[in-house]
Amino acid sequence: MNLYTLTQKHHPWAVSLRRHFHQYPEVSGEEYQTQAKLLAELKALQINCRPAGTTGVIAEIQGKISGKTIAIRADIDALPIQDECNTPYQSKNKNACHACGHDGHIAVVFGTLQIIHELRDKLQGTFRFIFQPREEQFPSGAVSMIEDGALDNVDAIIGAHIWQPISLGTIGITYGNLMASPDKFKITVHGKGGHGSMPQQTVDPILIASQIVLGLNTIVSRSIDPLELAVVSVGSIQAGNAFNIIPETATLEGTVRSFDENVRQQIFARIEAIVSGICAANDATAKIETLLGHPAIINVPSYSKAIAKAVEKCHAPIKVEEVPPVMCGEDFSYYLKHVPGAFFFIGTGTDKMIYPHHHPKFDIDERAILYGMEVMARTAIDLAKA
Structure with missing residues (x-):
């Protein structure tokens, strides 16, 4: 079974997971039920995992062949906003809403985890999955995850943000400055x-x-x-x-x-x-x-190139595009202070997905999860054996 077939296989489940977290969002520092759900799903798959950073989770999958250790990160917190997306999966928690797309990030990374888990006997390297709390609030959840061992023995890290300003089917990268x-x-x-x-x-x-x-x-x-x-x-x-x-x-x-x-x-x-x-x-x-907030995200060019090469291998209808830096911030930058890596954008903009991040009506086109899963999995697999 090839990687894209596995991506298609696990995409519906990743979407259902995303919708669960969209219905039951938890704001920064209060991600206890989110953590419990992630741990339960990981244990059901018999994947090595543990709580970290108070309300975060770290999981790890070892390939059959020794290689590099690649970390893959998702942020899991919601915003203190009343959800107005008017969908069957609209938030049931008052003044809590995944209006930045972190529910989609969880789905992309957990979907990637399922792909790698199924391929583990054929893979080289070790894959660490970081489900990080408190991205939207100071002090940064990235710092507490790092202090709790998230990057111990890690060779490189990748992460992504589902991004409404660029169109669905586009993977946005930079070879340096990305987020301020x-x-x-x-x-x-x-x-x-x-x-x-x-x-x-x-x-x-x-x-x-x-x-x-x-x-x-x-x-x-x-x-x-x-x-x-x-x-x-x-x-x-x-x-x-x-x-x-x-x-x-x-x-x-x-x-x-x-x-x-x-x-x-x-x-x-x-x-x-x-x-x-x-x-x-x-x-x-x-x-x-x-x-002073977190540092700027400045990608390591060689890792951005690895993402671009992974996109070229994808069977999904996506393209890679070099995008200009944005002045928004993201605490993924703390990880890059410790290990090399890169952060990229997964486009979700369409004629229907018009509301910006942090808007009460913000939502994503769930095909973006499929595209993100394939790019993330291919990039991580390639980096682990490089």
């Missing part, structure tokens, strides 16, 4: 409150915050090399609760996205300088809080 580091900042401006009719007696934190927003929007355009990739965005301004009162404080929150560590540090230095300068000019003070 997602950092957060919070700026609290302290002024002097008073009546709106007598602004001369106040130090208006709303006005100062507005100047800061304008200043922050000059960082990428004027302080960063235009050949570098970076984003600075303010997503929230909170101040006051009465139309005629100038408040004491105003709070800004936003995000920084970048790929280069020097650029990252330069941006935060400019935030500090802009905030300090504007506040000094207006007799105000400010407190700046930063939360």
